[in-house]
Each structure stands twice: as structure tokens, then as C-alpha cells.
Amino acid sequence: MLEGRNITYTRSFLLLFSNLSFLLKQGEILAVKGANGAGKSTFLRILAGLIRPLPNTLFWDGVPLSSENLNSYQQSLLYVGHKLCLHPEALVRDQMSIWRDLYGISQKPIEAALEVWGMDSFKNKKISHLSQGQKKRLSLSRCSWLMRPLWILDEPQAGLDQRGKDLLFHTISQHLKKEGEIIIATHEEIASTGEISL
């Protein structure tokens, strides 16, 4: 369970958003909406701990997040932002090896996920030669093999074709059925249990 209380952020002396509160329980999805530049990505980066949250603003399973327990909290989440975390000079199979090394996962689940996301035929292709949608699919394939309870997704459907979007929402619904939690920034209408507007 993730709870946010009075989350406020200021950048270059300008107030981006203030006093945002929410409660996200297992099996729930929270939609973050707002105009371009409203601060959705910044908000999600705070929730992912990439921008350190202020004391007593974020609570994971009732425990306030601080510098002492931020790392263990981050092991419970999967963050997929605008930056896709793909090395441009790598081949797709090299990227799979990088993930395997980094997350300590065996090759099989990663390969199976690639097949699900329609990227298995591109294993020998350089990532910089993939289209934006293909790169997005590759990045999102982490949702299928990295078993983390909390997902923080920043406009995951951007750049995807209809088939990709259907696959994404199928993966999301599967995760919710397994009592996972999702925070998603999106401009599209989705069935969410809660909403934050920036």
C-alpha cells in the first residue's frame, strides 16, 4: 500500500504542485492527469524516489519513506518513464543480457516476455535502429518479467500502436488481478480506482 500526504514540489522557485494526497491499495490503479508541463512526470519521479520525497510525505505499507528505507522501497517498484532505459549502442539481445545481469533474472522469462510483446524477431537489431514504438515495447516488456508489486508508468501508451495498447492494458489488468498496484500518468480515459489531477 502506498500513501502520499501533502506532496509539494518547487522547481527554480516556482511551485509545480502542492498538497497532493492519495491512498493506493492492492489491486488498485491511480491515474495521474494534467496538461503538458503540469508536473506529472516530476510527481511520478518523486513517487519512484528518483527525486527524494520530503519527510513524512510518502508512506509504504504505513512506514514513512526516508533515506534509510528508500532503497528497499525501490526494490518493490517498477518505474517506466519517458526515458526507456535502453542503451542505444546495444543489440536487443545485449540489452537482455544487461537486464539479466542487473536484476539477477534468468534469460528465459525475458525471452518469453519479448515474444509476448512481439520483439523476439528483433534480437539481433541495434536498439538505435528500432522505431520509437518498438523501443517502447522493449522497455515495457519489463512489466512481464520483473515481478514487482508497484508499477509507476509515465504515459506508457505513448508511441504504441493499437495492438501495443491492447497488450499494455491486458498486462495492466493481469497485474491488478494479482493484487498489484499501479500509478499511471495518462491523457487517455482509463478505468481507475482513483485520480489525481495536476
Next chain:
Amino acid sequence: MIQREFRIFFLSIGSLFNSFSFFALMLFCASMAIGPEEAILRRTAPVFLWILIALTVFFSTPNLLKVEEQEGLLDEVILQPSLPCSYLLIKIGAECLFIGLPLIGLGALLSSFFALSMNEIVVLSLTLLIGFPALSALGILGSLLTLHARGGSILLSILIFPLSLPLLLFTISVMEMVRLGLDSSASFCLLTSTSIFLFIVSIGIGSWAFRFAVEG
């Protein structure tokens, strides 16, 4: 994390080839520009070698980190359980292996243009091996500090290059001692201790700067 970093460095080796070519070309041109005077060549060899290696590191490191920052690979590091200083140590290790050793090897090979004896080449290479980790640490620190600044590489050179001058000065001292046939162990000790000091300070400040670089 170690395997990841080494794999990433290996993938970027193509872009490093330009740096190696520039280094070799500049070293060759410098030897031509100085002329045939053996005495002048032997005295200036350590200076040129050190400055070119420092500039190669300070110009190539920001580009590598910039690519990683743009692609979100630094975010990935923050989301891992390891500490930023572990990441920096691994990065420096990879840089020493993929940039340092080739540069030092190339420098040793091209030192013949500066009429250095085999003993002088060995000693010079040793000073570079001792000092390169500190150069690399300084380069990474500067890259983190200037990651979001315009003209980062140039700013890095202006800010960080002066900090590497003690390493150069102690190397010149070592080479002079060797050239004159005197005991160079005191100068070697000073070089080693300076290198260790700069390395530790750079890692310490770099760990602090890493988070700010990612937060943007």
C-alpha cells in the same frame, strides 16, 4: 552491476576509437613540432603524454555519461540497491580497463618518437598507471557536476583540469630523477599519495553529486 557497466563500456568502444586516434595523432604531431633535439624531446615527453591523456579522459567521459543520462540509465542505477559510490567505483574500474590501459599502451608505444629509453618508458607508464584512476575519478566527478550545463566538456576541463596538475608535477619530478640517475622513490610516494587522495575525494564528492545529477 559490474557486468552491466563493463558490457555498456564495451558497447561504447566504437566512440572511444575517435579519442584514441586523436590522442595518437596529437602525440605524433607534438613530437614533430618539437623537432629533432633529443634532450628537449625527452624532457617534454611526460608533459605531453599526461596532458593528452587527461584531456582525452575529460572530453570522452562527459559524452558517455550524457548518453546514459539521456537514456535513463542513471535512473536505473538510483533504483538499484547498490550505493552511488559503488557505481562510481565500478565506472572508474571500467574506464581504467577500456580507456586507461589502451591509452597507456599507446603512449608507451609512441614514446619512441620522444627518444625515451626503455627504462624511461617503463617508469612513465608506471606513473600513468598510478595516476590514471585519480584522473578517471576527477573526470567522472566533473562530468556529474556539469551534466546539465551547456558546454559541459569545456567547463569540465576548466574546473577539473587544474586539480590534476599535482599529478603532472610529481610525474615530471619522477622522470627528472630517473633521467639524472637519482633515487625517485620519494617522488613516486608523493605521486601515489596524491593520486589516492584525489581518488578518495572525487569518489566522496561524486557520490553526493550523483543524486543531484539524476534529480536534474
